[in-house]
Amino acid sequence: MFRLMKCFLGLDPRNPPPRRLLDANSLSTRRSVEFRQPDMLEMVHEIAIYIHRFHNLDLFQQGWYQVKASLKWEDDSQRSRGTPSRVVQYEAPDITSDDTVGVWRIDDAEQSFTTQPFRIKYARQDVILSVMISFNLNIGSDEIPARSAVILKFELMYSPLLDNGIEMHGTFEAFSTAIHEFRIPPKALLGIHSYCPVHFDVYHAVLVDLSIHVVLLKAGMTSQKVPRDSLLVELDAKEIYKQPNQLLGQGINSREIELLKSLLISHESLVVELQKISSVIDQKIDDLTEADLNYSIFGLSGSTLSDVSSVSSNGNMGLGQAADTFQVVVENSNGVFDVRNDVMLYSLSKEEILDVFFSVGSQLSLLWNAFLKFHRAHRIKLIEHLRNSWAADRKAEWSIWMVHSKIEIPHRYLRSNSNNSSQRSTLGKAVQRKYGDDPAQSATARAELHRKSIAQMKINNRSIQDMQIFGDPSRIPVVIIEQHVMNVPLHGSSDNFLLSTSDENASPAVTSGSGEKNTPESSDLGKRGGRVLKVVVFVHGFQGHHLDLRLVRNQWLLLDPGTECLMSEVNEERTSGDLREMGSRLAEEVTVFVKKKIDKLSRYGGCKDLKLSFVGHSIGNIIIRTALADRLFDPYHKNLHTYMSVSGPHLGYWYSSNSLFNSGLWVLKKLKNSQCIHQLTFSDDADLQNTFFYKLCKKTLENFKNIILLSSPQDGYVPYHSARIELSPASSSDNSKKAQIFLEMLNNCLDQIRAPSSKQRVFMRCDVNFDSSNQGKNLNTFIGRAAHIEFLETDIFAKFIMWSFPELFR
Structure with missing residues (x-):
């Protein structure tokens, strides 16, 4: 030694x-x-940022864009800012292309770095930037170790196209359209190496692939x-x-x-x-x-x-x-x-x-x-390694806002007038809840209690913190996830019922289904040398737009870029008619889309397997289930993969506690005579067992590998029990024929989830509790619409769920 x-x-x-x-x-x-x-021993923090790629997911405007980077100390604006010290263009840009002009730029006044301008023309466009910028933060011995964090700021700069649509202004003037900030904690300033994706905001959905590396170096010293x-x-x-x-x-x-x-x-x-x-x-x-x-x-x-x-x-x-x-x-x-x-x-x-x-x-x-x-x-292998490490750490980091629990549901709900109780978990511990209690209020109170505990937390980790989440942690949606353990049906086998666990370290197994029979629609499906075709269909709700679920789609594409997405348009502006007709139109739209993609793959080795997933919002979920019952879908039942329902009224609008919304439904039925409203409220037939919803609940869920139900107790537009497919407390004290029919529908839906399957099935209920303080007191909040629309205007809840359970979405 x-x-x-x-x-x-x-x-x-x-x-x-x-x-x-x-x-x-x-x-x-x-x-x-x-x-x-x-x-004085002079030291310097050097922060190296590798900006690899700019990927346009969903920018609304064509034009010239740049990425601008700067950094500063968090606690003192008077301290010196990070100074750009060196720039390395490690892969030469395509200077012959009309889509990139000029060079990167350093602004000495702002002490910022800006990439070269590049032109965005279409969605899912890649721009390779391949530039490294290094910032120096000079410090003295009296500032070691650092007690202040560093804020790393990225800005999306935009300049519109000229009238000819190609050329840019002679003097390039861009303005900031979106900002994404990250916090480098004091502990990380001594050394960290991390992938760090930049997404900007929901109106500027892009992905900037970059990695951040921090080190503490000696800068020099005095002699005397x-x-x-x-x-x-x-x-x-x-x-x-x-x-x-x-x-x-x-x-x-x-x-x-x-x-x-x-x-x-x-x-x-x-x-x-x-x-x-x-x-x-x-x-x-x-x-x-x-x-x-x-x-x-x-x-x-x-x-x-x-x-x-x-x-x-x-x-x-x-x-x-x-x-x-x-x-x-x-x-x-x-x-x-x-x-x-x-x-x-x-x-x-x-x-x-x-x-x-x-x-x-x-x-x-x-x-x-x-x-x-x-x-x-070795940037390609290195960025892949760093990205995999980043993705693996998300579930642990975001667990602050996610509460996992386990619940056992009885095989069949029985009709009873007594105050029976069902088990429901709170913070991982089973408690008794009487049918007379309001489950939506209980869920809201539970989430708010957890939110208060978040506000009292001192989050002091060593990872780079995304300020869109960590900027105000108490304002982030709280997601309560219930993974279910079903009792084995007496006539079934232990291998044929739902298997799941609340153990966060155990990942649900999802199989590819490559051994299943080919569909008769295409001889190219099932070729051994081909690729797996993954298709996700997004369906909007009542009077919705085909881009309503674009934020969920963007998160899915970030998780699995090879996915083919269909934003259904066939029922846009036609959601007031018969749900059967909407389902038939969707079935035709999806089958045509799938056939087109299979035919395209036939030119590149064929398609060895198909994974077909669906995401629906509000009554879009009912349209999806109706389409699945259509004969056009019979060849694709064995290819169904993941179904994510976002606030879907799977049991209709019976036992809705929102009197204002119920009044609105009555007005629509009387004045507009909307057929789908009659179907949603079981007034489309005098015989309840002959209504549209009663028949729908007998099928359509049994073939999915994964079923995820998203609900919100704050959503006044869809009954809480209907979105979760669970028993309504009001029905337990109802002795009418209505209560009996409701119980039959509920058991029929749950029987489909328990249906024998050769594959392992995952069933999750996810309660999303939004920060109501941001919604304010307005008409939307008063009538219960705010949370229903919040599902479409934020993507944090989808980010939490999808990146925590990536096996379900790939």
Whole structure:
């Protein structure tokens, strides 16, 4: 270990230099002694941002766009901002293309960086930017370790097209249209390497693929003569432990110790990251030897003398005389080496601290530059690795706003006038809820209690924080997820009922279904060498627009870019008629779309399998289920994959507690004579067992691999129990024929979910509780429409659910 330390500090153990022992007598015979004194050890945080790709998901306007980046300290606007220090264009842009003009730009006044202008012409367009911008945040020793976070700001700059639609203004003037900010916590300023997607906002849906890398480096230091009467002398290292009270920490500033510790932590973080990425992508790091990567002796807390047996002889970075001191510290700490121990660091003289500072700082600069070069050389594999790590961490980070629970539902709901109780979980613990209680109010109270606990949290993690979520955590929707365990039907097999778990570490198994029979519609479906065709159909609600669910679609595309999306338009402006006709039109629209995609794949090896998923909002869910019952869909029943219902009235509008909404339905029936309203309220036939809804509830759900029901207790437009397909408390005290029919419909729907299947089925109920303080007091809130529309105007709830359970959406 002694030899290892000397090599690390640049000393040759075979020919050690003479020890300098100075005392007062020797000082009196010499006028002055010249050596460096760390009056201030200047440090710098370097934040490197690799901007790889700009992907247009759903920008509303064509034109010229740029991405602008800047950073600043969070707590003090008067402190120096991040200064652009270097720019690397690691892949040459296509200068012959009409879609990119000019070059990147640095604004010295704003201390910002702006990419070159590029033209956006169509949705899902890719623009490769391939540029690295590095910002420096200069700091002094009195600011280490950092106690303030850094805000990294990205702006989407836009300039419209000229009349000819192609050329741009001679003097390019762009204005900011959207902003996305990230917070780099103080702990992350010592070293972090992360994928960081930029999405801007719901009106500017894009994806900027970038990665952020942070390191703490030495920037320089001052040198001066030590005055003749200085008492700072170099002492034998063993004297430190002989006279701890007199000599421990003599002449050493605690901030300098903190600075050195921060530098060592940054060094260790970078070494660990280099070793990890080199192993993951199976590529050797150029310009670095094994000795360079093992140059982490200061960062290996808890390492013993026997842990390391040898070191390369080229470790010539050190300049100091501190090897003996480290040897003594190791001997006096039972062979355990831990530089984060203040006692050990205070054992060093100022000159020894300076020597270590230069040695580690120089090696850290070498590693940092090698890392940046390695990143550019292997950017595709590296960004894929970082993105996978980012996606894997989302469920844990977003668990703050997600409450998981488990509930057991009886096989059949029985009609009873007594105050029976059903089990419902709250915060993971089963409690009893009487039928007389209002489940919507109970769910709202539960969510608000959780929201209050979030407001009291001190979120202090080490990850880069998205300010769209972490900017005001108490305003983010709370999602309560119930994963269900069904009782096995007496006539069924244990392999044929729903299997699920509330264990967050267990992921539901989702199979591809590639062994299923081919549909008769196309001979190309089922080819072994082809690809899996994944189609998702989005269906709007009553008097809706085909782009209503665009935010959910965008999240799906971010999760699985290869998905083919159909935003159904066939029923737009035709949602007041018969639901059967709407279903037939949707069935035809979907089958034509699927056939078109299969025929296209036939030119590229064919289609080996089809996964067909649906997302519906409001009565769009009823249109979907009606289309599934159409004969056109018979060949595709075995290809049904995931069904996500967003506030769908699956049991109609019976037992709705919103009197204002009920009055509106009555007016529509009387004045407009809307057929679908009659069907939703069971007034389309005198015989309740012959109504549209009663018949619909006998089928259409049994073939999906995954069923996800999204509801909100704040939604006054769709009855809470109807969106969740569960028992209504009001029906339990109803002795009429209506209650009996309702119970039959409910059991029929649940029987489909329990239907025997050769595949594992996932069934989830997700309660989305929006922040009502943002909705204000207006007509929408008063009539219960605000939450119903909130599903269409925000995507955070979809982001939480989809990225936490990616298996269900791929």
